[in-house]
Amino acid sequence: MPDAYSIRAAVQADGSFLGDMVVEAANWRAGGARARHEILTAVEHRRYVTGWMRPADAGFVAIDSDESPIGAAWYRILAQDDPGFGYVGTAVPELIIGVRPVWRAHGVGRALLRRLVVHARSQGHSRISLSVEHDNFAKALYRSEGFIVTESGSVRDTMVNRMS
Template sequence: MDEIHLLEDFLYEAIFQRDENNLLPRDIIRQPELSVYINDFGRTDDHCLVAQCDGKIVGAVWARIITGKVKGFGNVDDSTPELAISIHKEYRSKGIGTNLLKSMLHLLKEFGYTQTSLAVQKDNYALKVYQSVGFIIIEESEEDYLMLCKCSEIM
C-alpha cells in the first residue's frame, strides 16, 4: 500500500480533541500507546482501506492485532483486530466513515475474524456511527467505552 505514510496523519486526526483552540502536539503519536496503531504497519494481520474524493485520500480505516507490552486502547485480546478510523474534517458527516467502517467489517469477516474492537471517548460524535454499524459497549471507564462488533452479525 503506497498510502502507509499517510497513516501518521490519519492517526493524529483520529485523536478526539474537544478543544479545537488547544490541540495536542502532533508528536503525541510517537507515544507508545498511540504508535502501536501504525508502527511497522503492513504485517499479515494489518488491514487498511482508504476513501478517495476528487483524487485525494480523505479517510482511512485500519485494523491490526496489537500484541506485546503496549496494548491499544480498544484491546480485548491477542486475536481480535482493533480498529482505528479517521476522516479529514471537511469530509465528515457525509457517510464516508460509515461506508469505510462497513467495508472494513466485511473485509475482516472475509479474513475469518470473529470480532473486532475499538475504544471511543463517551462524548465523541462518532459513537453513534459505531453503534449504527453494530458495535456494542462491553466495558466503560470514566471517559471511554470499549466497543466490540461480532463479525458473524455483519450482513
C-alpha cells in the first residue's frame, strides 16, 4: 500500500464514492458484508447521500498517490422530520466518515475528520454531531478529537463536538 495520500474538497461528482463510504461505515466490522444496494436503499442510510451535493453539504475526500479515492468525511444538515442516527438539532451538521479497510489505522480518518471540523467551524457551525456503535473502534478517535457522548442508545451513541 502506498503511504502517501492527500485530501481535497468533495464535489458533486463524488456522490457515488460517498455511497461507497456509507457502505464502508455500515460494514465497519471485520467481515461486514451487507450488500451495497441493501444499505443504500435503506432510508436510514440513503439520507446521507441522496441529492449530494446540496447547498449546506460539505466534505472532503482522501486520495492515494494514484488519485484513487480511499476515504471521505462529509456532513449534512438533516431535517427534524427526517433525522439521521446522530441528529441533535436543527442546523447542526451530522458527519459521516468512511475509509477503505486497507487504509484504516493509517491516519486517514483522523485527517479527514480534522479537516471537516475546521471547515464546519469556518462555516459558522458551533457544533457537529455523529453516531457511532458502542463497540466501534472509531469511538476512541472521536473522543480524542473532542467529541463527547450526549446520548447513549441501546446500540449506538450520539456524540457531539462543541467547536469552541
